Every structure is written in C-alpha cells, then in structure tokens.
Amino acid sequence: MSQSGALPISISQVTKRYGDVYALDNVDLEVKRGEFLTLLGPSGSGKTTLLMALAGFTRPDHGSIRFGDNEIILTPPHKRDVGMVFQSYALFPHMDVAANVGFPLKLRKVGKAEIADRVNEALETVQLVGYGERRINQLSGGQKQRVALARAIVFSPRILLMDEPLSALDKKLREHMQIELRHLHEKLGMTTVYVTHDQREALTMSDRIAVINHGRLMQLDTPRAIYDRPANRFVADFIGESTFLELGMKNGQLTFGGDVIKAPGWSGGAGKPALILRPERLVITSRAAGKNMNLFTATVRELVYQGDTSLMYACLADGTEVTVRAGTRTGAAIENIAIGDDITLGLHPDDTVVIDEAAEKTAS
C-alpha cells in the first residue's frame, strides 16, 4: 500500500453511444499519479459510464484508456487490477467479513497466513478490527461501506475507483466518512477516481473535479477554481446556487442597467457575457459604504430564517430575482430588514465572475 505503485490514468477520445444518446462524447481526461479526482455530474451525465469503462464493465465504442503506459481498453475487468467500491457495496452475503476482504488475495494465491495478516491490516485501516467473523447482514451501512473499502484496497491496487460509495449513508456519517476517505487517500496514495452527484462531497474531497454533463467534460479544475471561476453556465448552475444576470457592453466595458460592472477576472469572449451572482457573495450595504463594489438596488420580497443562515429573496430593478444568504449573528444587517424595503446589494470585484454564454460547449 505505498505511493510508488500509484498509476496515472490517461483517457482520450472515449465515446460510448446507447442508440442515439451519447453517454460519453469524446472524453479526454488525464488523472495524475496519486491524485483524488472526482467525476461530478447530474444523473445520466455519463460519469458512471466513464467509471465503468475504467473498471472494464463498459466497453467504449472507441477511444483509448491507459493505466500508466499500458493501453487497457481490451483488458477484461479481472485483469485490470483496480480496486473498486460499488454503490451497493456488493459484499458477498455468503461470506463473512474476513472472507470478503480476503477474497482478492485468495484469487491471487496468497498464502493463508499472509491473507490473515493483510486482512487484519486492511480492517485496521478502516477501523474495523475484530469484525472479521461478522456476517455481512450483521453490519450497519457505515460498516458495510468500510468493509467494501477494505476489500478494494487489500490487494494494493494501483488505482482505486469509487461509485457514489457514501450515497446510502445518512448525512452525519457521510460527512464523517468524506473526511476519513480523504485521510485514507493521503495515507495510501492510490490514484483515485470518485463518482458523485453531490457537489459538496466533490468540493470536500477532491484534488481536482471533472464536471461532466451529456457525456462531455464541462470543466476540469481544483474545487476552489470550479466554484470561484466556473467556465460556463452549466458548471456555475450545477455547483452552488447562482443567479445569472445578462450584461451589456458599452465602450468596451461591462454594464448592467447603465452601471459599469467591475470584473477584473473577465477577459472578454465571443458570446453574451453573463454575471454569476452567488447568494453568499452578495452583501447588504449602502451607496456610501460600498463605493468600491458593484452595487445593485433591490426590493426585498421574502425573508427566510434557516438557523445558521438567513435567506433573502430580492428583486433587482430589471425584475430579476436574486437570493442573498447572510449569517445570523446578532446585529447582522439582515435582521433590520423588512419585506418591501429598498436596499443596496454589493458584490466585491474579486467575487464578480462573468462567463461567456457561448462557452457552454467548450471545456477548459
């Protein structure tokens, strides 16, 4: 279980069609040695198809997949030597925990004593020491998840694939396991490809995120860059909450309702520019206090108290409804606001992200 065995994955022009529908449409993707890469997308986006192609259960129509230097597109699943955690866990119900975890070692003709040692080691890694003789149906969801993980890493695969492994767990346990999986990845250093439709999970765990939609790669970048600098409307919309404002152009400057919009990060584009408004990046301010920010006048429509934060729905001058999320500290500005008030909303230029609507089809 050492980092030296980790392999990079190189995916190029992989295409899979089901009838007229492209599950994968000429996907190019490089996964670095030892990286934790998440495939993120809505259901039916093709992310699971791509993972299944890596595991060998789906054969693409064309394309190349290389583990390290080896082309594996024709290699059957049992010769790929990749660990995989299934969404259903797929633990064999007729074997106890130790037999499940030892199964890949037994197939590799490892001696009995060594199997026992390595099974114990793997169970220790997932904090399930002493559970070897349990039946699978005696385990809780979280324990099954750990056994599935132990079974996937016990034979020291160079690549680890995970298909929504936490989706069956409740919220608290899921968040706990996200951190734990992250630590485990740091410890084992296997190249890991993780599939999820949960954006928060992807942001929490990944080195890089590949956002996929309609079988195409929409953006590949670090979690922070994906969130702060989405490449296109789909990514901005799918990850986090966003309202889009269509901007105008005047003398080479971006405008909204006659006001110039300061967007230092924008470098121009062929299509229509659109401003991404994130609820937590908008602040309640005044014309005087916010003179360095991009300012918007709005009328408050609705206030919702949610405990940790409050939501405010407000209408801009052009009728666009925007959402503002604010903390609920005592004395916060949002506490003094009533429905119907006219307020000023500010957006810091560094938080001002403008996308080119034509960028939808291209991935960076």
Place this chain on the structure above:
Amino acid sequence: MSSVSLPANPNENLLRQHAAREKWVLLGLSAPALVLVLVVMVLPVGWLFYLSFIGSEGTFSMENYARMLESKSYGRIFVTTFKVSLLTTAICIAIGYPLAYFLSQLPSRAANICMLAVLLPFWTSLLVRTYAWLVLLQRKGLINNWGIEAGLWSEPLALVHNLTGTLIGMVHIMLPFLVLPLYSSMKAIDPDYLKAASNLGARPAQSFWQVFFPLSLPGLFAGSLIVFVLCLGFFVTPAVLGGGKVIMVSNQITNNIELFFNWGAASALGVVLLVVTLVILYVASKLLPLNNVLGGGH
C-alpha cells in the same frame, strides 16, 4: 382548547373493541379455506390413519405395519420409490440448472418468452403428456423410427415400460418445479456481486463457482426438495410408462385397493409415505438454507 375534561385513558375500550372486531373479520375471510382443508384433507387423512390400524378381523391391530416390515416386496417398493425420486431429482438438476442459468442471463423480454416454453407443458394435463411420451417412446414410436432411419441405432430401443421411460416422463413433468424456484433465486442475485468478483480478480469460472453458485444454492435446494417430495408420491407416470415394472408406493397403494380390496394395508402405506415425506421436509428445513421457499421466514 382543552376545556372538555377527558377520562384517564380516553377511548381505550372503543379502540380495543375495534381491534377485536378486525381479528374476527380476518378469521371470517380465512374460514372458507380452513373448512375446505378440514373436509378434504384433515378428515380423510385422519380416517386413513384410523383404517391403517384396523386388521382383517375388523379390530385394532398392527398387522398392516407388521406386514410391511416382514414382506421383502414392500422393502423393494420403498427402494424403487426412493431410487426413482433421487434419479429424477438428479437428472432435473443436471438439465434444469444450466437452463435456469441461461434464462437468468437473458434480457427480461427474451427470458419471458423462453420461460413460456418451460411453462407451456406445465399447464398441459399431466395425463396427456404422459400418454404423449408413450406414443413417442414405444418400440415403433417416433423416436425409435427416427433413430433407426438416421442410423443411430439398428434395433428398437426399450425406451418405455421400464425405468428409462418412467424417468423420461417424470423428469419432463418435474422440470418446471425445479427451474421456477431456481430461476427466481438466480434473478435475485445482484449482478454487482459478479462485477465485484471480476473486479477483484476472479476469472469468469471463478466468479461462477465462488459467488454465483453458492448464492443460487437456496433456490437449488428448494427446487430439488419440491421435485423429490413430489416424486415420492407420484402415480400416473410410473403407472403408464413403467409398464408394471416400476412399482412405487402410490402404485402399490392402488394395487392394494383395486386388486386386494385391502384398505388397511393401503392406508398403512399411505401413512408411512406421509410420515417419511414430513420427516424429509423437516430435516431439510433444518439443514438447508431454504429461506422463505417453504414459508419458514427468513
């Protein structure tokens, strides 16, 4: 709002009466079936049980059971019964397991069509199928004619009026009883198990023997048990296709009644067969993982 004062346990009696009434309604719904079972099952079996202890003098006697122990022919009948049942079950497994596996791997539409081919004979009268085999298997029947014309064999084979014919007929009739529970237990095996096995390094044969086969065993046991138990009491097929050479317990029961008018002896055989069957079912339910096939919960 709580101005109306309520007694300590409000509506307790009404709720209890309501629950009691529901129980009576459920009992009422099952009454017709219970009466039917009582009249056509419990009473006749009880009557046979009583008859088996009545000797030729018309008084209480164990002579019917004593005769079974003394007479060698009765021993032979029981051996034949078990031999035919075991052979039928074994052949059913040999043919039925691959068939069920094949069906379970087909896409559901194709599987349904193929399943129809399994079920169609199942819905045809047993007597019709048995006599059809008689026509096919006899000395100048279809199979012997074809075999000789094709040069596969030169003399007509003795395919009927013997053990071979009995087995052919019984396997044909019993096959669906094995395939149906086996197929449903195979369909219940999550394909992810096989993917996982393959991912972990198992060749297709290893996946099959180490994962698929063990998981299909409950269905196999259930189907085999049903076939075996049904075979024990089989009558028509050995009577028609056995040509008097294959005498199973139920055939001997008929002989006792039709030829010797000995209800006591027939009853005693019936009782022994029933007890043996119940013992086999009991032992099997304790030893084998039959799950819910016999209604034993899970």
